[in-house]
Amino acid sequence: MAYTAKALLHKFGAQHPGTLEEYSELLAATYVRSQVQIALANFGGTGHKLTAEEALDAFGISTLLKVVRDGSVPLLRTALEPSSTLRQRREDLNVTVEALARQTGLPIDDIRKAETPGKVTPVRYLEKIAQKLGLDDRMISFEPSADGDNDLGVRLRELAKGDSRRFTDAIVLALSEAAWVVSRQLFLSSKLGLQPHRILSEEKSSNYNYPNWERGYELAERTRYKLGLYNDEPIESLRMLIEDTLMIPLVQLELDEQFAGATISNGSDRGIVINERGLNINVCVRRMTMCHELGHLLWDPNENLNKLTVDEYENVENFSYSDHSDLPEIRANAFAVSFLAPINAVRNIFRQTDNIEETVLKVANKFKISATAAKHHVCNVLHCDYERIADIPIPAPLQEWLAQENLAIDFFPFRTTPISRRGRFAGLVAKAWTSGLVSTDSAALMLECTPDEIERSVATILDCIP
Amino acid sequence: MNIVKERTIAAFKIYRCAYGPARDPNQACIRDPDDCVQLTPANGLTEFVDGPIPGGASAPSAPPLDFSLNMPDKYIWAVRVEDVVYALENCPFGKTLNEHTIKHTNLTGGASAFAGGELRFLEEGVLIVNGRSGRYPIRNDEEMRALGRAFLESGYHVWCMGFDFEAGVSYPLGTVDSDWLG
DSSP, X not given: OOOOHHHHHHHHTTTSOOOHHHHHHHHHOOEEEOSSEEEEGGGOOOSEEEOHHHHHHHHHHHHHHHHHHHSEEEOOSSTTTTHHHHHHHHHHHTOOHHHXXXXXXXXXXXXXXXXXXXXXXXXXXXXXXXXXXXXXXXXXXXXTTTTOXXXXXXXXXXXXXXXXXXXXXXXXXXXXXXXXXXXXXXXXHHHTTOOOOGGGGSOOOOOOOSSHHHHHHHHHHHHHHHTTOOTTOOOSOHHHIIIIISOOOEEEEOOOTTEEEEEEEETTEEEEEEXXXXXXXXXXXXXXXXXXXXXXXXXXXXXXXXXXXXXXXXXHHOOOTTOOSOHHHHHHHHHHHHHHSOHHHHHHHHHHHOOHHHHHHHHHHHHTOOHHHHHHHHHHHHTOOHHHHTTOOOOOOOHHHHXXXXXXXXXXXXTTSOGGGSTHHHHHHHHHHHTTXXXXXXXXXXXXXXXXXXXXXXXXXXXXXX | OOOOOHHHHHHHHHHHHHHOSOBOOOGGGOOSGGGGOOOOGGGTOEEOOOOSOOSOOOOOSSOOOXXXXXXXXXXXXXXXXXXXXXXXXXXXXXXXXXXXXXXXXXXXXXXXXXXXXXXXXXXXXXXXXXXXXXXXOOOSHHHXXXXXXXXXXXXXXXXXXXEETTTTEEOXXXXXXXXXXX
């Protein structure tokens, strides 16, 4: 959404007096930022170049008017920044300097320098560290705490303390970086005028009353209705529904093989994390995982989501009425399976076939859910004995199903771009760059590639991720 | 009282020879006629004179790291063609201007000058200096060092802020470690 000088003057002129010429100049300028200040790019600085739109969104009209008038302006509020924020956040996450260095690919000495007041660190390093820590890299130095979600930090630390074998420093940092991806993706979507589906603003449901699975079924039915998915209509691509229709960030990560996925909340931004490893290789399991996380994201209130819910395959795939896991998990499982394969559809299929085994096969095939999930679901809906159908052989998923759910990360023009930033995120970065909303430097930073690569290959990204 | 400025004259002559000639102010930063109103000694303009330090001393244990957006004791300075002058940025005269603060062009009346910057007197004979000026900016780290040496050789202990390559301007006072020039 491009700003105009007249609109800005109208909006801010009373509080920040300036001429229309100054406001026009402010929008026409390119800026460059360093660790401590922002200046007009024509002073020749080698730091992170920003478009006027980016600088305005990050630092506000008052700062930019000063830059236009004086050439540069400090971004710092105190000399303890940005070191204080970076160090505090790393300590909040209980992550070592060494681990942060490994995950950012920066030398340990540079991490230490970034955390020491008074030392100068290249701004791109600071931004890279901030992204990895789940902070808003744009706000580094400018905002103490850089808009970091403190509760998310605490939650990540608690998870790591509770299970340090699986929640290693690398996993904690991957999840905190995913939080950054989620927030930045939503920000870019908004800048490009893409509005999230209105179902996302529906009131969350704290109804986990017995029988809890029925609450999940109800929410699934309600969700299908709100999305215009009527009757027995199968969902061809859950990925497209989540990313394109709902505008929910879907972040792919490489986590411990037992983890299926996670729902993450960064400030008021929510997104879904899918583990690329483990059973999600099977497209049917992946669909179930995505749907389970969708259930958490759409309907769990903040107190239940608790900033971050990490789910294991064991809990996502094997849903049955005798499930004794957490209530939000039971509800999310019931939501997932009945959102993909509606209860009435299962009953209708059984009515037509009058055969449990055939019903299982048809449900699995029509709604593209795994054999395990289909068997549990049919048993739950039709109140039959699981043992009776446990051994039914179900054909493997078709290759085309996989293509529909793939996050377009298999082929990507930049080798250095992490998988968490490929897919829709990369598409939005490319669109924002071609629209002039973000600078080449910013696009390169977000995709972890070089400015040259951005200029050469953005068209390829847009071809892959329209 | 006998004002001594031989050392200052000699020190800044070296700088002027290396980085001259004097430049017109950056017109893009001059927005208001008030920006070029000449500040006078009666309004707070002070000529830089020789300091009390014979020159050369070991560095204190740590450089001062002290920054806030509004430093009441911050001065701005300019190397003019004939002299070096400075004034309190938030001097009472500045309050009467449209921007409520003086600019480097108020030190020069809008005339050509060699460089401008900011400084604070940390204690008797000790100052911290940078080359931040939108109107007469220093151009690189070498120029900043040369200016720092000129202040040093004028008889002061000097903490010198470096040049921020990433922003293309000098560091603001007290934001990052400064170098002890002696």
